[in-house]
Amino acid sequence: MPFPLRPGNANGFYVAILGGIGLLALLGVMLYSMGNPSSTTPSPAADGDAGSSQQNGDLLLYCAAGIRPPVEQIAADYEREYGVKVQLMYGGSNSLLSQIEIAKVGDLYLAADQSYIELAQKKGLVRESLPLAVMKPVIMVKKGNPKKIQTVDDLLRDDVRTALGNPDQAAIGKTTRTLLLKSGHWKKLEKHVTQTGVFKPTVPEVANDVKLGVADAAVVWDTTLALYPDCEAVSVPEFDLGVANIAVGVLSNTPRSAAALRFARYMAASDKGQKVFQEKGYSMLKGDPWVETPELTFFCGSVNRRAVEGVIKAFEEREGVRINTVYNGCGILTGTMKTIHDQNQTGGFPDVYMACDRYYLDSVEDWFQEDVDISDTSVVIAVPKGNPGNIQSLQDLTKPGLKIAMGQPEQCTIGAITRQLLEAHNVYDEVMENVVTQTATSALLVPTVTTRSVDAALAYATDTLPEASKIDTIFIESNAAKAVQPFAIARSSEQKQLARRFYAAIAAARDPFESAGFHFRIPAGKLESPSTTP
């Protein structure tokens, strides 16, 4: 062993250290230039400053790896059309969910099954969910079906080795278990597969087993077969009900919700993303047609205004869409709808309608899908502060000489409800003698009292709330004194998916409704969309 004190060796240490650090720096620069490509492919939308704007404008989509082919193409189409780059991060639906939960970055989450999106929604990670396509389980075998597998019972044969998705890890496994438990095959099949076959965590893994010949059969999605030209599908009736919905969810805390939702809408658009899904062998859903900035026409009874105004604004900001809201008395709104319909006008018919009361939905019901009651409010007697006329009940309104305001029954809901209410209490004719003004919308009733033009007005409790300093409110003990506000989506709407998300926003707006004085009817945490079948 030579004692290394020759001149050449003495500073070998420094040469090594400096060389190492130098190499690190060099490689670091190369890595940096790969991470921040400034010269390569300037994106068409970036105006001038490609390098920095690209980092901010990129969308990050967590994507179930098995759905890569259509998603990759849609993202490429979108980048070409709009210059927005979508970074696709692949993984299993399950592990992506954990990543979203921990990393708290990203914009969108595409799962192989709606159930993952729902789980994410429950955890508060995902807000909106847009359905993209559907798939169905099938039995996958080698081309020509060498083992002649025709039914689920064939999978139990001793000479058949089956690969299944793990029920706790893979959506396909979960669906298979649910369906076969129903048909009574599961217990036997589970035992058989445990002994001779295999459970694997993802669809591609079980499909690859069949491709390699390790397994004779596997349960996969029908769409998986498109990727395996040398294999074929055997459809069995047991699986017909097990449809999985591929859906994309928008993360709750995305910093660019409008951009994220726009790409989500693009993916779900019937003439854009869904067409690509269809080309790749997926069954299509009925999505909205693609519009860069869609608009919804919203006919809204005036009574709801205070509650929905903020919701509309927040929705517009989050989605990056426009809601053209028309507030008016519901009689006028339904009249407008009839006119538009009778004259076959192309535009103008509302996409969504929230009436002041069910009464004003009944007459136009045929043009709308199933509706949901959002809230209700009572009709009260509004009198000037201090109640100078000492009015305590409906009966008191018949006192001669009183000046009373009420809604026009033909034009607005409050008028119609008031008439019903008075008729129910047999005081209609007598009260009418005191009525000095009939307003066209509920919004004009309270002002008649605050300006002291009348001694009493029959108005919505919600309308009296903001003027509590100027008026007193007398509640009426009667079931007829209630207006119920339903929400419905028009059958003719081109943007039903968007309308459904708008509904979801309204149905989640308990606080604005309650602080506007409404009684909110949607139970907390329950989110049933009006008519899930388009």
Place this chain on the structure above:
Amino acid sequence: MPRSDVPFYLMLLVLGGVYVVLLVGMLAADVVYMMTSDGTDTFALPAWLEWARVVLRPVLGMLAALGKPEIQYSIKLTMISCFFTAILSVLVAVPLGYSLSRFRFPGRTLLDAMLDIPIVLPPLVVGLSLLILFQFWPFNLASGMVVYKIPAVILAQFMVAAAFAVRTMRATFDQIDPRPEQVALTLGCNHGQAFRMVAFPLARQGMVTAGTLSWARALGEFGPLLIFAGATRNKTEVLSTTVFLELSIGNLEAAVAVSLIMVLAAMIVLVIARVWGTGSLGRI
């Protein structure tokens, strides 16, 4: 009279051979599998090579893979990140290995055991732990620049690769006789000089081994990458990610082709390192 050596040699051959046969068989099976797939038959071959198409299929498959821009990116990122990780690992492993080998200090056994954790920990958990780490101060300040980006690739590779480098350096310094260093001390060197001039030059081959080992480990790294750096094309995609992405859409041929590219790259680098480490071709 010496008894025959044949049983001894036979035993060496059989026991060692089993493993080597399995290893070679595995690779050969990959190649044969590619020969049976007709995915690359759209490639035009000159007429005089047409008869050899079946044999050439694996090569064509690899060429097809090499032709894709995202795979080119993936190869480039893999190579640069692996070298970066390897150098970084050695840089960290030398002082750690030397300290563990030469010094007795409180908590040494605990530290020694702890350094094996990345080897023991399931790969996915390494990734998950890193992801969690970057939610806490002060790491969260850098989270935007690291998580799901190239630095995450390095970090994920480094966390596991460095553990192997430390093991190697520890063993290297353990094998170097401390006596020459002690002699150097008596001759007037301080501890730093003794390390620089005696131990360090003697550890050269160990460092090359540690470097190649961590390079190879970084190349095969996948689990932590998937979670911590993500599988994003043209961004954090390395070759192991490519294999995963191709497998997940049932493109087994491409997955095998990329794996073979990885094997070839690894062979080249490992052989070069071995030559450079030992300074001679004869010992390959």
